[in-house]
Amino acid sequence: MNLEKILKTGNEVRMINGTEAFITTIDEVTGENSFTILAPYKQGHQVIVRTSEIFSVSCVTERGLYMFEVVVTDVDAASNVIIIHLRTWGEARRVQRRQAFRVRESIAVNARKYPDGKWVKTSTVDIAETGILLRFDEDCEIGQEMEMTLRLNLFGLNEILSRIKGTVVRCIPTRNREFGFRLGVQFVDLPEKARDALIKMVVLSQRDKLTYRQTKKFR
Structure with a gap:
């Protein structure tokens, strides 16, 4: 190469x-x-x-x-x-990006049901360039619109992605007392700058995990 x-x-x-x-x-x-x-x-x-x-x-x-x-x-x-x-x-x-498509990383998120739901401070379970699995405190119907602010503050990144829109494609009940649901949210009309930041974060996360596995082989 x-x-x-x-x-x-x-x-x-x-x-x-x-x-x-x-x-x-x-x-x-x-x-x-x-x-x-x-x-x-x-x-x-x-x-x-x-x-x-x-x-x-x-x-x-x-x-x-x-x-x-x-x-x-x-x-x-x-x-x-x-x-x-x-x-x-x-x-x-x-x-390949398909290998690094979705990574288990917890990032801080402010989220609400769009357009007039209350803002909830929460975090992701996993994340990809196309959407997130989000901890949430309310049941949501499939198709519910969401508005979010994502804070990418890991692997040397320091990005705030504001006013990100998405649609609920899954709502999974959990036994967590604070966040009783996990929402699969698909991004809608994601700005190119935000998409690039998410792709970079996913790739850096994948690299970090691959490097960790390589390091373990030498121990």
């Missing part, structure tokens, strides 16, 4: 091996299967990276989430900024 068509300078990459895990940024894509990164820092101290070390890498790009292995080919300490040269080890694989 041609990295020059996938990665860009400034892309954030997460790298792990058996002893280290860190986040840094791409300095330059130098070829179809090679790129450089800035020397990573962790808790204010530079992470020591050595030639021939192998890392598992994940990177969120405009095309989605990519994961691949790299080997360190050189550590350039000739200037004040240390540059680490990497070459891919095997094929890069793209995590």
Whole structure:
């Protein structure tokens, strides 16, 4: 896979091996299967990276989430900024959006029955770019219109999606005393900016879970 068509300078990459895990940024894509990164820092101290070390890498790009292995080919300490040269080890694989379609993440939501219901402070059970499973304190009929404000405050995101409209497609009773129902809400006329933010959050969540599973394999 041609990295020059996938990665860009400034892309954030997460790298792990058996002893280290860190986040840094791409300095330059130098070829179809090679790129450089800035020397990573962790808790204010530079992470020591050595030639021939192998890392598992994940990177969120405009095309989605990519994961691949790299080997360190050189550590350039000739200037004040240390540059680490990497070459891919095997094929890069793209995590398809259908694999990352719905994720179990709890985000803060203000929701009400549209147009004149009371506002309820609640949270999601899971979330996708097309809708959410929402904790709610009232029974709702299928087709009930909802108005919501979603606060995406995780994985480095800090987005408030206001006045999001949706339609109830499921209403599931629960035994929870505070929120006695779970609503499956499908978004309606979702603004492009809000959709992009949700897609990014879903991809970042998927990457986080995949990285966690990879880290467990090394333990």
